[in-house]
Amino acid sequence: MALQINKVLISDAVDASCREILEGAGVAVDYKPGLSKEDLLQCIKEYDGLIVRSATKVTAEVIAAGSRLKMIGRAGTGVDNIDLEAATKHGIIVMNTPGGNTISAAEYTCTLMCSLARNVPQGYATMKAGRWDRKKFMGVELCGKTLAIVGLGRIGREVAGRMQAFGMRTIGYDPIVSAEEAAQFKVEYLELKDIWPIADFVTVHTPLIPATRGLMNDKVFSECKKGIRVINVARGGIIDEGALLRALESGQCGGAGLDVFTEEPPKEWALVDHPNVVATPHLGASTVEAQLKVAQEIAQSFVDARAGKPLFGIVNVPELSNALNPDSSPWVALTSRLAQLLQAISTNNIKSIKLCLTGPNMKGRSRFLTSAALVGCLDNANLVNARSLGRAAGVEVTVCLCEGAEGVSLSCVGGVSVCGTVLGGAPVLTGLNDVTFNLVSLSGTLVITKATTLVDLIPKLSQINSVTQSGDVIVANVSAAPKTTPPGCLATVTLNC
Known part of the structure; x- marks a missing residue:
């Protein structure tokens, strides 16, 4: 799917x-940092990316x-400054560069x-003041000491390896990482409720989503070991700033290292001014190396998208990465075109589709092929917004393997069904209702008729590429749709997915 x-x-x-x-790839680029909201709203209509x-x-x-x-790219990791739901509804891919700033962060x-443990900034400040x-x-x-790492992705794993070299015991939690996987990088996997009472230090490396906003709050701090120290180089808001300040003032929290804040720059400075807080202005990815990597990675993502190559780092529709794989693209085209055909033949608006996938490799494709089926039967749908539009239209797809x-x-209500496969990288039709075909190409414009002989049909069509008959059903692939409806016509459909 080239963009x-x-x-x-x-x-x-x-x-x-x-x-x-x-x-260098032939894309016109305007570099306009610092645009006001009004200026951005005025000019954004001119751009594809x-x-x-x-x-x-x-x-x-x-x-x-x-x-x-068609595409929004974040040169970095966090995408909380992008409305993902709105982008998805509009069929726009949102990309980030998850690996570019890993080492720097x-x-x-x-x-x-280290600074928090040894009061380095405070000591530096007094020396500069002449004391x-x-x-x-x-x-x-x-x-x-015991270090708890909440979020065991790329950054969390790199932190674990470095702090193990300091002799720290590393424990951690991540809802999508198994205990066996965590053990491979020497992190003892525990549930959050078991982490808080035993950790001496906690560092968070999660995205800011509803499930992680305020992850460390008054209740959590009350469950922590007295004197717990916390570090946040991820996103402001994961640690509740009010709860953190209260824990610092009571002594329940022994200190905090903060590089990110709920509001940047902060309007309230009480937390920053606390003597046990080491605060910096969002410097986690501010290295020459990280900024070079994320700039190059996001640009390459746009170039790959233009070339129809697989994309890595899709945030709003992760399964789309697999859909763009060269091995998967023909199956996306097949499913979308079969859905178009199903819609054309059905006499009713389709509200329920049964999608049956056969073969050992289909299980991993079920999610994006569900979207592909919706693309075929919904107007203005693509693989990004198909599910959203399907929900809005009340169209349901059930999958069986x-x-x-x-x-x-x-298949859909009314007994209409179509089936196909991929042959030589191209989608082909193998069956319609109870009729089996010998590999009809699913491309261009198809005219499907019933109970009509080839002799009667051919004069009604022009620029015929191929004609296939099976039983009493004829499928003709033509260069242009007929001006008059042929006798016994079931459907005329131009396959454009």
Whole structure:
């Protein structure tokens, strides 16, 4: 699925290599960091793609104004400045660069942890003020302490390896990582309720989503070991700032290393000003290396999207990465075209589709093929917004997996059914209702008739590419739809998915 991305706006400060890669691939690029909301709303309609960091707020209003937008790229990890729901509804792919700033963020997490344990910034400040307060800043060793890592993705794993070298015991939690997988990088997997009472340090490495907002709150701090120290280099809001300040003031929390805040820059400085807080202005990914990597990675994603290559880092529709795999694309085309055919033959508006997938490789394709079926029977749908539009239209797809040769079949109420497979990388029709065909190409315009002889049908059609008859059903592939309806016509459909 190649995307027509011809003009891209970069609205935040991104390394120059991003623009160079895009322009080298023939994409027109405008670099306009610091646009006001009004200016962005005015100009976004001119662009097929948008690249941001964290400053630009890609709201539902911006997305609606971007009538040409096909892809939004975040040169970094977090995408909480992008309205994912609105982007999905408009059929826009949202990308990030999950690996580009991994090392920088992990190193910075460890830096804050060391600074927090040994009061480095506080000692530095007193020296700069001309004081020698050696006895005031008693620290703790990291060796032998228990570090809890909440979020065991790329950054969490890199932190674990580095802090294990300090002699720390590493425990952790992640809802999508198994205990066996965590053990492979020497992290003891525990549920959150079991982590809080035993951790000496906690570092969070999760996205900011409803499930993680306020993850560490008053209740959690009350369950923690007294003197717990916390680090947040992920996203402001994962640790409830009010709860954290209360825990610091009571002594329940012994200190905090914060690089991110709920509001940036903060309007309330009480937390930053607390003597046991080490605070920095969102510097986790601020290295020359990280900014170069994320700029290059997001630009390459746009270039790959133009070429129809697989994409890595899709945020709003993760299964789309698999759908764009060269092995999967023909099955997407097959399912979409079968759904178009089903819709054309059915005499009623389809509200329920049964999608049957046969073959050993189909289980992993069921989710994106469900979207492909919806693309075929809904107007203005693509693989990004198909599920959203399907829910809105009240169209339901149920999936069943069967053994046998690889193939796809779709059926709906009324007894109408179609089936097909992929042959030589191309989708073909193998059956319609109870009639079996010998591999009819699912491309171009098909005219399907019943109870008509080939002799009677041919004069009614022009520019015939191929004709196949099975039983009393004839399928003709033509270059142009007939001007008059042939006798016994079941459907005329131009397959454009």
